[in-house]
Amino acid sequence: MSLSRITRFPSARLLSSIHQQLLLPPVGPLTVPTRAVIQGEYRRPGKPKENKFPWQKINFNFNKGLEGIKKHFMLLKTEFSDRWVGPEGKPVLEHMLEQNRVMWEFRGPESLEEWTVSSDHEIGGQSEAHLRLGKNNTCFLYGNLSSTPPRDGETRYSGYCTMRSKQPLFSFDRKKHHDWSSFNTLHLRVRGDGRPWMINIATETYFSxxxxxxxxxxxxxxxxxxxxxxxxxxxxxxxxxxxxxxxxQHHLWLDKVNTVGFTLGDKADGPFQLEIDFIGVCKDYAHTEEFAYEVYKRNPEV
Incomplete structure (x- = not known):
């Protein structure tokens, strides 16, 4: 600022004198801190921070590594044999004429390993969900639902329990999808306690x-x-x-189905239970509906 402008504006002359008396450095342009290139994983409020490097969480077990190699080579062998026989090891004609297919059947403890159970307990809630094999070789999902939100000062709603199938994998952990394009109906045999559930189907997506x-x-x-x-x-x-x-809204992509899940969140606190005998798909020729909801057509027919 020039001397002529300082004498012209008394307020500017006063600020200049105060600046010289306090010997403050000249004020430069405001700088905005740049965002870190590597961002850590989101941590819930109240959760203790893990002071471990990523490689410290890896279990370097030689026997476990040999079991993994054997498992993946067995899966690779099955893939090559299925290509000669037909899809999923069935002849092509049988695959084309198939009208019913049981996808999940609970006949032993190993069948429960294909599912994962979670609840709001992971975010600080009070709900609990457990999975075990029923008396009649069925899947028995039970627990207690609580809609009390965690005391973290951020979460306002809580109260859910879920059961979801694991993502099927090929050898060497390559994604495998369920192809249900030949069917039009989900068929399952259940026994519940009167509560409403949500059935969720997740498919492969193109964008993140x-x-x-x-x-x-x-x-x-x-x-x-x-x-x-x-x-x-x-x-x-x-x-x-x-x-x-x-x-x-758009149609369910049946050629690349990843997982199927069940969610309970009816805001009714208390115990719950759901017993599942099997989950399958079928072809219902009496059902001719293409889609039950309105679809926005970008290029409507005239």
Whole structure:
């Protein structure tokens, strides 16, 4: 600032004198801190920080490594043999004429290893979910639902329990997808306690921001000692993203199905149980509906 401007504006002359008396350095332009290139994993409030390097969490076990190599080579052998016989080891003609297929059947403890159970206990909630084999060789999911949110000062809603199938893998941990394009209905035999559940189907996505897209529909259990056969057409499943129904709906992609899950979140605190005999898919020729919801056509027909 020049001397002529300082004498012209008394306020500027006063600020200049104060600046010289305090011997402050000249104020430069404001600098905005740049974001770190490597960002750590999100940590919930109240969760202790792990002061470990990433390689310290790896279990360097020689026997476990040999078992993994043997497992992947057996899967690779199965892949080559299935290519000669047919899809999934079945002849091509049998695969084309197939009308019913049982995807998950609970007949032993090893069948439960294909599923994972989680609840809001992972984020500080009080809900609990457990999975075990039933008396009649069935999947028995039970626990206690609590909608009390954790005291972390951030979470406002809580109260859910989920059971989800694991992602099928080829040899060397390559993704494997369920191809249900020949079927149009989800068929399962369950016995519940009268609570409403959500059936979730996750498919392969093309973009990273779609990884939370899930197709959902309702499962209403009757309760009581009797089993119920439930058939839900795939045309009834609607698209959701992180629990929110999307305006732009589209068909369920049946050629690349990854996982199937069951979610309980009816805000009714207390014990729950769900028993599953089998989960399968079928071809219902009486069902001719293509899609049950409105689809936005970008190029509508005139």
């Amino acid at each position: 921001h779609q990884r939370d897209d899930i197709y959902s529909y309702f499962l209403y259990t009757r309760g009581g000692p009797y089993w119920q056969d439930v058939k839900i057409p795939f045309s009834k499943f609607f698209l959701t993203h992180r629990g929110r129904i999307q305006d732009d």
